[in-house]
Amino acid sequence: MSRQMTGADIVIQALKDQGVDTVFGYPGGAVLPIYDAIFQQNDIRHILVRHEQGATHAAEGYARSTGKPGVVLVTSGPGATNAVTGMTDALMDSIPMIVLSGQVPSFMIGSDAFQEADTVGITRPCTKHNWLVKDTDKLASTIHEAFHVATSGRPGPVLVDIPKDIQFAKGKYVGPKKADLGHYKPQVKGDIEAITALVELIEKAEKPLFYTGGGVINSGKGASQLLRELVKGTNFPITSTLMGLGAYPASGDNWLGMLGMHGTYEANLATHGCDLLVCVGARFDDRITGRLDAFSPNSKKAHIDIDPSSINKVIHVDVPIIGDIGHVLEDLLKIWKSRGRKTKAAEIKKWHAQIDEWRAVECLSYKNSDTVIKPQYALQRLEALTKGMDRYITTEVGQHQMWAAQYLGFEEPNRWMTSGGLGTMGYGLPASVGAQIAHPDSLVINVAGDASWLMNMQEMGTAVQYRAPVKQMILNNERLGMVRQWQELLHGERYSHTWSEALPDFVKLAEAFGGKGIRCSDPADLDDAIMEMINYDGPVIFDCLVEKHENCFPMIPSGKAHNEMLMGEADTQNAIDDSGAVLV
């Protein structure tokens, strides 16, 4: 049954039929018809952000915390170009997102019209796919295809560019079931022979390690359950990338903490020393591998990934398995069980004993202070005071992000939203708003740095408008802390432009936005300040004044291997040579 309706109504109907309840957007000339259609309905809630970049990160926070795609609506020209950073972020971190952008009327395209930009041209490299709709009759099926592409296979952002005349014109509507979704159909079932080969490796391994990533979380809650079952059954130790935190619980017996540049000593030495490395939904990012030719040198490697182009991209693997993590783990468990649930239990026990020795180094210990708040201490207290709460954490990018990954424990997937691949400062505040909109009764905290937080601080207005009681915990060191750390280690302590001069008064800023401001600089008052933040019913900026020169450890310096970690300040002299300095 096809119905005639305007393009703008088709957009709304298609979103409803896709189960969309929330859209993050900002109006403008080229999307006025769609905003008019939004005005005349109540099924879809529109969240008015303060900047289009905020809309994209809010949609990412929504998507990451719900498992559903995030939807963004922006106008032509600057509306679309402002969304580019968020789309690139979502592409790097495989977050499903549908961006609908207005475009100048189709008969004006190419004339340098007001607020015209070549949006599909600009966003081609930062989307999984994009479309310019030139015919209202094709609008509905294009939107349905956009949802299909964004959410299937390796998820990612897509963009549908809709000229204004297409929004006004009438066309026929088709529902998701009748729509032509194209031929995009990624493989979800893994090759059974390859899975069997991995089972054989699992049976023989004496020093095995699971290295898991965001793919487990993208695959859905079932995949995390299967992973937990597999870890429990095999008793293999497990580490995870930044993106994968929460797939296996931080309180689990086999948990080693995060691996990589700022990963734990035990996770990195286990990676270096293992004889079987099973990569589950991660992609051997340079933050993980360090020096490539010294990465996990003595291990057989298996890689489960839904994206064939991730296989052998940087690290060569012995057993590649292309498929959805949930499907592959299900088959893997089935085959492993059917062959008698074999592992080399005695050797694995020895391996755990070795790991326990590494763990005993207590790589995350730091020198606390009773006069100044150490950022690590602030996060340890946050963890202690919010443990067991219905809690979602977002972060900005920098030292605070790494400390949050190190000191906060995640028991469930979808509870941790951070910008991993792109490293987008300004991600955390809008992402916290998006997560809070999706989970209005939960505790949503953005662990932030002062510099990152300012990059999208306008979204405090969004939080206040929609009564989203997000907690902005700013670990304020009046520095671009991570850049400062690199300048200390790499550039002779010449701190070029990494001092946040002229910071605003965050307490007054909170009040100016209509939220609550809290400041704390004394470790003795920290717990009270955190509790005040948590208990306040509304958006809070907590200006947590921390030690200004603290560095983030452990650290694998650029160009070094996992067994060449810096454990603290004493290790940092001449730690990075010239060849390492060119790396980021």
Add this chain to the structure above:
Amino acid sequence: MNAVKLKKGASSHSAYDLKSFLGDVEETHTLAVLVDNEAGVLARVIGLFSGRGYNIESLTVAEVDHEGSRSRITIVTTGTPSIIVQIKAQLARMVPVYAVNDLTVEGPSVERELALLKVTGTGEKRVEALRTAEIFRARVVDSTLESFVFELTGTPEKIDAFADMMRPLGLHDVARTGVAAIARGT
């Protein structure tokens, strides 16, 4: 590892000897990519190559199935074996791509390119140009008292050789289509 039939490019070695196994030597491969004939599809493919730093030696594109709205892009590219594998995977995961075939490894194939060459001159050089064209089986498709336009079909190497021969005889202009390629047999 015997249980799994490893595809070409995969190895049973670890990362340590990745390079020695796959080799550092650059190879030239001809890829046939079947795509939806939709706006921007060529820009997508070219953007992939420029964005990820891959080489394009030659690229041709034309619609090959009007009813199915499909185009065939033939790309000649160079890279180390691991880069070639990566190029194919990156192409294959693009939404408008139906199939990627590596004609260089998938069995014998035919490669042809068409070139138009304008040669100007008079006297002995003009005669020599015509004589050489006959040897190469180039056709004269335009002629004036002082110029020829030759049409030549063949492998890129043959066209290179012909152009080299024509250069001292007054080669004025060359237009080449780039390579079209197809697998031999059924």
